[in-house]
Each structure stands twice: as C-alpha cells, then as structure tokens.
Amino acid sequence: MPHSLRLPDLAAIRAAQARIAPHVHRTPVLTSSSIDGEVGARLYFKCENLQKVGAFKARGAVNAVFSLPADVAGRGVVTHSSGNHGAALAYAARRRGIPAWVVMPENAPKVKIANVAREGATIRFCVATVAAREAACAEVQGESGATLIHPFDNAEVIAGQGTAALELLADVPDLDAVIAPCGGGGLLAGTAIAAHGLSARLRVLGAEPAQADDAARSLASGRVEPLPTTTTIADGLRTTLSPRTLAALRAHVEAIGTCSEDAIVRAMRLIFERMKLVVEPSSAVPLACLLEGTLPLRGARVGVLLSGGNVDLDRLPWQT
Amino acid sequence: MPHSLRLPDLAAIRAAQARIAPHVHRTPVLTSSSIDGEVGARLYFKCENLQKVGAFKARGAVNAVFSLPADVAGRGVVTHSSGNHGAALAYAARRRGIPAWVVMPENAPKVKIANVAREGATIRFCVATVAAREAACAEVQGESGATLIHPFDNAEVIAGQGTAALELLADVPDLDAVIAPCGGGGLLAGTAIAAHGLSARLRVLGAEPAQADDAARSLASGRVEPLPTTTTIADGLRTTLSPRTLAALRAHVEAIGTCSEDAIVRAMRLIFERMKLVVEPSSAVPLACLLEGTLPLRGARVGVLLSGGNVDLDRLPWQT
Numbered sequence: 001m002p003h004s005l006r007l008p009d010l011a012a013i014r015a016a017q018a019r020i021a022p023h024v025h026r027t028p029v030l031t032s033s034s035i036d037g038e039v040g041a042r043l044y045f046k047c048e049n050l051q052k053v054g055a056f057k058a059r060g061a062v063n064a065v066f067s068l069p070a071d072v073a074g075r076g077v078v079t080h081s082s083g084n085h086g087a088a089l090a091y092a093a094r095r096r097g098i099p100a101w102v103v104m105p106e107n108a109p110k111v112k113i114a115n116v117a118r119e120g121a122t123i124r125f126c127v128a129t130v131a132a133r134e135a136a137c138a139e140v141q142g143e144s145g146a147t148l149i150h151p152f153d154n155a156e157v158i159a160g161q162g163t164a165a166l167e168l169l170a171d172v173p174d175l176d177a178v179i180a181p182c183g184g185g186g187l188l189a190g191t192a193i194a195a196h197g198l199s200a201r202l203r204v205l206g207a208e209p210a211q212a213d214d215a216a217r218s219l220a221s222g223r224v225e226p227l228p229t230t231t232t233i234a235d236g237l238r239t240t241l242s243p244r245t246l247a248a249l250r251a252h253v254e255a256i257g258t259c260s261e262d263a264i265v266r267a268m269r270l271i272f273e274r275m276k277l278v279v280e281p282s283s284a285v286p287l288a289c290l291l292e293g294t295l296p297l298r299g300a301r302v303g304v305l306l307s308g309g310n311v312d313l314d315r316l317p318w319q320t
Numbered sequence: 321m322p323h324s325l326r327l328p329d330l331a332a333i334r335a336a337q338a339r340i341a342p343h344v345h346r347t348p349v350l351t352s353s354s355i356d357g358e359v360g361a362r363l364y365f366k367c368e369n370l371q372k373v374g375a376f377k378a379r380g381a382v383n384a385v386f387s388l389p390a391d392v393a394g395r396g397v398v399t400h401s402s403g404n405h406g407a408a409l410a411y412a413a414r415r416r417g418i419p420a421w422v423v424m425p426e427n428a429p430k431v432k433i434a435n436v437a438r439e440g441a442t443i444r445f446c447v448a449t450v451a452a453r454e455a456a457c458a459e460v461q462g463e464s465g466a467t468l469i470h471p472f473d474n475a476e477v478i479a480g481q482g483t484a485a486l487e488l489l490a491d492v493p494d495l496d497a498v499i500a501p502c503g504g505g506g507l508l509a510g511t512a513i514a515a516h517g518l519s520a521r522l523r524v525l526g527a528e529p530a531q532a533d534d535a536a537r538s539l540a541s542g543r544v545e546p547l548p549t550t551t552t553i554a555d556g557l558r559t560t561l562s563p564r565t566l567a568a569l570r571a572h573v574e575a576i577g578t579c580s581e582d583a584i585v586r587a588m589r590l591i592f593e594r595m596k597l598v599v600e601p602s603s604a605v606p607l608a609c610l611l612e613g614t615l616p617l618r619g620a621r622v623g624v625l626l627s628g629g630n631v632d633l634d635r636l637p638w639q640t
Contacts, residue, residue, distance in 0.1 A: 028348040030370060034438070049596040050350060111593075118354070269633065273431075276369040276629030278596040309596030313589065314639060 005244050008159035010197025013190065016063040016159040017166055023062045023095050024052050027164070029171045029303075032274045039290040042301045044175065045271075046168040049279050049309030053115060056164050056187055056307050057088035057151075063160030064149045065092035073098050075145035080104070080126075080133040083112025084236060084308050085151035090121030101146060103136040109235065111312050152186030153242035162190030168303045169198050177203035178303040179286040179295065182215040182256060183237035185245030187307060192252035205295050206249065206256035207286040209234045209264060216256040218246055233261055233317055236282035236308065255296070257289030264288045265317045271306070272316075280311040325564050328479035330517025333510065336383040336479040337486055343382045343415050344372050347484070349491045349623075352594045359610040362621045364495065365591075366488040369599050369629030373435060376484050376507055376627050377408035377471075383480030384469045385412035393418050395465035400424070400446075400453040403432025404556060404628055405471035410441030421466060423456040429555065431632050472506030473562035482510025488623045489518050497523035498623040499606040499615065502535040502576060503557035505565030507627060512572035525615050526569065526576035527606040529554050529584060536576040538566055553581055553637055556602035556628065575616075577609030584608045585637045591626070592636075600631040 008016070027047045036042050048056035065077060076099035079089050086102035093100035100121040104113060105128035116123055124140065126132040140146055150157065164187075165178060178195050180188040185206075192204040208215050212234070214227040218241050227240045241249065249256075259267075268284035270291075271277050283306045289295045290302075328336070347367045356362050368376035385397060396419035399409050406422035413420035420441040424433060425448035436443055444460065446452040460466055470477065484507075485498060498515050500508040505526075512524040528535050532554070534547040538561050547560045561569065569576075579587075588604035590611075591597050603626045609615045610622075 025350075028350075030345075030348075054596055272598050272633055276374055276598040278592050278598060313592055313636065316633065316636075319634060319639070 005247055006155045007189065007244060007248050008155050008162065008193060010194065012159045013162040013166055013194050013197065017163040019066050020059055020062040020160060020163060023092070024058050025050060026167060027051055029168060030275060034274050035270055035287070038270070040298045041290065044168065044172045044301070044303045045275065045306050046164055046303060047277065047306050048164055049277055049283055049306050053084065053087040053091050053119065054308055054310045055084040055088065056161055056305065057084040058091055059163050060157035060160035060186060061085060061088035061092040061149065062095065064154055064156040065089070065096050067156045068147060072147055075147070076100060077149050078103070078137055078140045078146040079149050079151060080137050081151050083108050083115065084310060086121070087112065087115035087119055089149055090116050090119030094120050099144070099146070101140045103133050103140070105133065109312055111310050115310060152184035153244055158186050158190045158248070160190070161187045162194040164305060165191040165194040169195065172303060174301065175202065175303045176300040177205060177297055178305070179205045179207055180305040181237055181282050181285040181307050182206040182208045183282065184239040185215060185241045185249055187305060188253065189245045189248035191305060192248055196252050203254050204252050206253055207289040207295065208237055208256060208258055209285060210258040210260055212237050213258045214240050215249065216258055219249055219253065219256055222250065233264055234282040234285050236280065237285065257294035259285060259288035259292050259294060263292045267291055269318050277306065278309045278311065279306055280308050281317065283307045283309065325567055326475045327509065327564060327568050328475050328482065328513060330514065332479045333482040333486055333514050333517065337483040339386050340379055340382040340480060340483065343412070344378050345370060346487060347371055349488060350595060354594050355590055355607070358590070360618045361610065364488065364492045364621070364623045365595065365626050366484055366623060367597065367626050368484055369597055369603055369626050373404065373407040373411050373439065374628055374630045375404040375408065376481055376625065377404040378411055379483050380477035380480035380506060381405060381408035381412040381469065382415065384474055384476040385409070385416050387476045388467060392467055395467070396420060397469050398423070398457055398460045398466040399469050399471060400457050401471050403428055403435065404630060406441070407432065407435035407439055409469055410436050410439030414440050419464070419466070421460045421464070423453050423460070425453070429632055431630050435630060472504035473564055478506050478510045478568070480510070481507045482514040484625060485511040485514040485623070489515065492623060494621065495522065495623045496620040497525060497617055498625070499525045499527055500625040501557060501602050501605040501627050502526040502528045503602065504559040505535060505561045505569055507625060508573065509565045509568035511625060512568055516572050523574050524572050526573055527609040527615065528557055528576060528578055529605060530578040530580055532557050533578045534560050535569065536578055539569055539573065539576055542570065553584055554602040554605050556600065557605065577614035579605060579608035579612050579614060583612045587611055589638050597626065598629045598631065599626055600628050601637065603627045603629065
C-alpha cells in the first residue's frame with residue numbers, strides 16, 4: 001500500500017487512546033428521551049463538543065504530535081485549518097512544549113481564530129484559496145523545518161479521531177449503528193475502523209449537508225469528487241475527502257445521509273434546548289439527517305458523534 | 321423538632337438516591353482548565369443542567385412524589401413554581417402515573433411554561449403574587465385532594481436535591497469545598513447535609529445575586545429576612561428561605577457570596593463558551609461570585625453545582 005493510503009488499524013487506535021489519555025477529556029455519552037421521540041430511535045450522543053479545544057480534533061492532533069520522534073517534534077508543527085484542527089494542533093504542541101504555526105483563511109469565524117490564539121500558536125492569515133494556504137504552509141516549513149500535520153489526511157490523526165468511537169462503544173457496547181459527520185472524512189474513517197474492529201456487524205454511517213454532498217457522491221463513484229464552493233452553515237464540513245479517507249469509507253461505510261440547511265439549524269436548536277449542549281452546526285448534521293429521514297435507522301440504538309461546540313455565541317443561526 | 325423544621329439526614333439522602341435512580345440522569349462532572357485559570361481555583365462542575373427537565377429540581381420532585389403512599393399519590397400533586405420545580409413535579413407525576421397541577425405566574429419565562437406543558441401537567445395561571453398563587457393551590461387541593469409539594473420547604477425535596485452532591489463527592493472525593501446557588505435554599509440545604517454527612521471538614525458555601533441577597537442577610541441575622549421585589553436576571557433565585565432551609569444553612573454553611581448582575585452574565589457566557597454548556601443565569605451565580613472574589617476559595621478544589629439550563633435561546637443576555 002502506498003504511504004499516501006496508509007490507514008490505522010484497531011491496534012493503532014488503541015495505542016492512540018493510551019497515548020492521548022493524559023491530554024484529552026474522556027467525554028460523556030448523553031441521551032435525550034425527547035429527541036429520541038422526535039426521531040424514533042434511541043440515540044447515544046458522544047459529546048466531543050465537551051472535548052479539549054471544544055472539538056474531537058484534539059484527539060487526532062495530540063496523537064499526531066506525540067507520535068513524532070523528539071528531534072522532529074522539536075522543530076515544531078504547522079497546519080492549515082479553518083479552525084478546530086488549528087486550535088487542536090496548537091493545544092497539542094503546547095502540551096508537548098514545541099512551537100506551532102497555524103495558517104488560517106482571513107474569513108475564518110472569530111471564535112475559531114480566538115481558540116487558536118488562546119492556545120499560543122503563531123497564526124498566519126492567508127486568502128481563502130487552496131493555493132494560498134499551501135504556499136503559506138510551505139513557507140513556514142521552509143523557514144523552520146516544522147512538520148505538516150494535515151487536518152485529516154494523516155494516519156495518526158485518523159487513529160486519534162477513532163478513539164472517540166472506542167470510548168463510546170466501551171460505554172454503550174450494544175449499539176446497532178454509529179453516525180459521524182463527514183467533512184474531510186477523518187472522524188468518519190477513524191470511527192468506522194474502530195467500530196468494525198470491535199464488531200463487524202455494527203452499521204457505520206456518515207452525514208453531510210446536501211449543499212456539501214461530495215462524500216456521498218464520492219462513495220457512489222469510487223473516486224474523490226470535487227466540491228463546488230459552498231456556503232453551508234456547517235463550516236467544518238466544507239471539505240472534500242482524500243484518497244486515504246475515501247478508501248476507509250469505501251471499506252466500512254454503509255451510507256452517507258444528506259440534509260437541508262433548515263434541518264441543520266433545527267437539529268442544532270434541539271440539541272441546545274433539550275440537551276443543554278452548545279454545538280456548532282457540523283455537530284448537528286447527523287441529527288438533521290435523522291430528522292429528515294435520510295438515514296434508515298428507525299428503532300435502532302445509534303451512537304452519534306457530536307463533533308464540536310465552537311460557534312459564535314453573539315448570534316445563533318435561529319436568531320433573526 | 322416541629323414538623324415544619326424537619327430535615328433529612330445523610331441516610332435519608334442515600335435512600336433518596338436509590339429511590340430516584342431509575343428516573344433521573346447521573347449527570348457528569350466537567351472541568352475547564354481555562355476557567356480554572358480565570359478564577360485561580362480548580363473547579364468541578366456538577367452538570368445538573370443536563371438533568372431530566374433541565375434542572376436539579378427533578379431529583380427533589382421525584383423523591384417527594386415516589387415517597388407518597390399509593391392512596392395519597394393517587395389523588396395527584398400540586399405546586400406553585402416559576403418553572404423548574406413545576407416541570408420537575410410534572411415529570412415525576414408522569415413517571416408515577418398520577419395527575420399533576422402546576423400554578424404559574426402569568427409572566428413566567430416562555431421556555432419554563434413550555435417545559436411544564438411538555439410533561440403533561442395541568443397549568444393554572446395566576447397573577448404574580450404570593451396570595452394569588454396560594455389561593456390557586458388551595459383551590460386545586462380542595463377540588464382534587466392533591467398533595468402540595470412545595471418547591472423547597474419539604475424534607476423529601478431537600479433530600480432529593482442532596483443526591484447531586486452525593487454523586488459529585490463520589491466522583492471527586494477529595495474536594496475542599498462545594499458551592500451551590502441559593503434561592504429558597506433547598507439545593508444548598510441538601511448539598512450541605514450530604515457534604516457534612518460525608519466529611520465534617522468539607523467547606524460548604526452558597527452564592528446569590530447581590531440584588532437578591534436575602535440568604536446572606538438571613539444567615540447574618542438568624543431569621544428569614546424578606547426580599548424586596550427584585551429583577552435579578554437569575555430568576556430561579558428570586559425567593560426567600562424558609563425557617564427549615566435557614567436552619568440547615570445555619571448549621572452547615574460557612575458563607576454566602578454575592579455578585580453583580582454583570583458578573584452573572586459574564587460567568588454565564590464563560591460557561592457557554594468554554595464549557596459548551598447551556599446554563600440558565602442562576603447556574604452561573606457561583607462562578608460569578610468566584611470571578612468577583614466574594615468567596616474565599618483561591619487555590620482550592622471546589623465542587624460547583626450547575627443548577628439548570630432552561631433559558632430562552634431566542635435571546636441570550638449578552639446579546640443586544
């Protein structure tokens with residue numbers, strides 16, 4: 001297998017779990033009988049919005065940073081990220097005592113910029129194009145020798161993300177299915193590998209906005225499909241897969257549901273109101289698919305990954 | 321001891337814990353290193369905002385309802401409440417399969433009215449005076465034979481509220497202190513009895529808005545001090561103590577901190593932003609006191625009761 005398609009196995013996810021344990025929260029699994037009533041299934045929410053830096057991304061970043069040999073780590077790490085992975089990498093670098101650079105688009109949400117800054121990373125702003133962010137990353141690497149830690153196209157990152165499902169399935173062993181939101185596919189790939197490593201009969205599903213349905217199309221065509229510019233409110237999911245994450249999804253994922261923007265806002269508000277949890281729009285996408293019936297899970301016991309909680313509290317999307 | 325001063329002991333709180341366990345969540349204890357940094361203490365938040373009906377009130381109401389003999393319970397229960405206890409009593413009655421009536425002031429927050437309605441209780445609106453609500457309760461009792469379950473002046477309710485501290489101290493046994501917000505004093509009384517039942521050296525503190533500082537004044541004078549009409553944003557704390565709850569506080573509570581309205585909003589926003597938890601203003605009052613330095617807990621390991629999460633999400637208090 002070429003290096004660019006390397007994926008972790010269950011053993012690698014278990015090793016990641018031990019490696020990251022001192023640095024991340026073991027997040028709770030919460031339930032809501034009133035939301036169960038609305039969707040006709042029994043849902044177990046793994047609350048990664050309560051994770052360090054407010055997102056599951058802490059898991060992958062910590063695993064990647066703590067997997068580096070000491071001499072390599074000492075030169076620092078760099079990434080481009082619309083936010084949560086950037087903050088997570090900054091956090092991981094701070095815990096290891098190494099420098100971090102984060103390349104961010106100038107139009108990134110304020111709350112996500114603040115999260116990166118609070119963790120003490122050096123931020124480099126660039127215009128919001130792939131070419132500009134890659135150039136900025138290359139520049140940092142050239143100056144410092146820092147290692148690029150990609151937000152999802154990285155086996156150690158995927159292994160770290162898979163640890164959330166490992167914990168969820170330890171807490172609730174008799175699930176029928178798990179759903180993760182899908183942007184670049186790192187969380188869904190890690191979840192799928194962990195879930196099928198533990199039980200081949202577990203159903204693994206993804207969820208994405210209809211306005212960013214590249215993963216569903218990629219799963220159908222068998223190749224990484226492009227994503228036209230999208231303004232979906234689920235800003236964490238405005239990303240295409242990589243060949244690596246697509247390979248994991250093709251091996252493990254039964255289906256990817258899609259949902260409307262309205263359903264995302266409705267699901268997000270339900271989670272605030274009934275579960276008393278602050279979640280960002282991306283977190284609400286699996287529930288939005290369940291509300292719109294695009295994932296065939298009626299009557300099932302379903303684990304749902306709530307991916308993060310970094311949202312601008314000055315204006316929530318249902319407020320006019 | 322007169323019946324009107326009867327209080328539960330640790331054994332009663334343990335019995336309550338067993339009685340209510342099938343009907344309430346065991347809520348998680350969460351921490352935030354960034355909030356710890358802001359207050360200079362190590363805080364362990366007991367998340368009763370994640371409790372059934374969104375507030376610790378579910379504990380006391382379930383304990384009271386399930387403590388009633390079958391023939392008495394069959395005639396139903398009634399209470400007056402600005403909201404959380406009303407919803408909690410409705411929930412408890414539904415779980416036991418008995419009728420519930422909730423008397424509410426016409427100006428109660430929308431979200432709290434909706435919570436009571438969702439649990440299936442019969443709501444009777446009255447004008448917002450003590451006389452009107454007592455008359456409405458008496459009317460229901462006369463018609464139905466329902467038992468009045470007071471929001472806090474009730475030994476079984478206090479025992480139920482104390483179970484949150486029992487769980488907190490089981491999860492984090494080596495705390496130096498616990499803080500609960502104080503309205504009528506049911507939560508603080510139950511917390512204090514549970515805490516001192518487990519360890520005499522545990523420090524127990526209360527917190528209330530400076531605009532509703534009747535508990536601090538009552539502790540100083542030794543009698544239940546009145547509370548002039550207040551518009552504190554912490555609507556759950558606009559209540560005086562009863563002789564019963566005051567007796568518990570005098571026996572156990574070291575101090576009651578007070579805080580400004582601004583600090584309540586700031587603390588509430590911090591909990592949303594850093595902990596990703598939806599809390600109502602009353603929940604934020606202990607942290608507000610810590611931010612303003614009115615509770616002497618620097619460097620301590622402190623359990624903080626987050627009392628509830630029922631807040632109007634259409635407009636949060638920091639939004640203009």
